[in-house]
Amino acid sequence: MDDELPERLREVEDELTALLRRGRALSWEIASEVHPNLEPNAYGLLLWLRRSGAIRLTDLAARLGVGKGTLSRQIHSLETLGLVRRDPDPNDRRAAQLSLTEEGQRRFDAARAPRLGQIRRALETWPQRDVEELARLLRRFNDAWG
Incomplete structure (x- = not known):
């Protein structure tokens, strides 16, 4: 079993590299669709804001x-681009909560929809339990990495 570990790790690295390359390209594409002046690295930030609603x-x-x-x-x-706003944090007046503006949410959702369709099509023949397991394993990996 230990002899197989290095090769399996290389396989994981290969697949992870392919996934990250695809993810970077996707971030560039979606960022430019959200707003022409949006930096590609901002996609992940917008995703977290969309997911969490308001966050400090x-x-x-x-x-x-x-x-x-x-x-x-x-x-x-x-x-500055009108995609995010700061509101006073109701629990701490010294802090602010960040959230997407209505325009930011509308633009993000519109740009993201085609990609979600691609993911849906890629996984449509997978059993539901496999899709759930993929999400669980990716979450576990991300939690362990970060």
């Missing part, structure tokens, strides 16, 4: 594993 900058920075300064600059850019 410090919490978002921790989830994404980036510094608050870097994230603050990215958020400022998204605010």
Whole structure:
């Protein structure tokens, strides 16, 4: 079993590299569809904001594993484009909660819809339990990595 581990790790790395390459290309494509001046790295940020609704900058920075300064600059850019807003945090007046604007949500959802369709088509012949297992394993991997 131990003799197989290095080859399996190489296989995981190969597949992960292919997935990441595809993901980067997708991020560039979706970012430009959301807004022509949007940086490609902002796609993941928009995804987290779409998923979480309202979230504090410090919490978002921790989830994404980036510094608050870097994230603050990215958020400022998204605010300037009218995609993100800051609202007072009802639990802490010193802090703000970030969320997508209605326009940001509309643009993000419209740009993302075709990609979700591609994923749906790629997995449509898979049994539901396999799709659930894929999501579970990817979540587990991401949690262990970060």
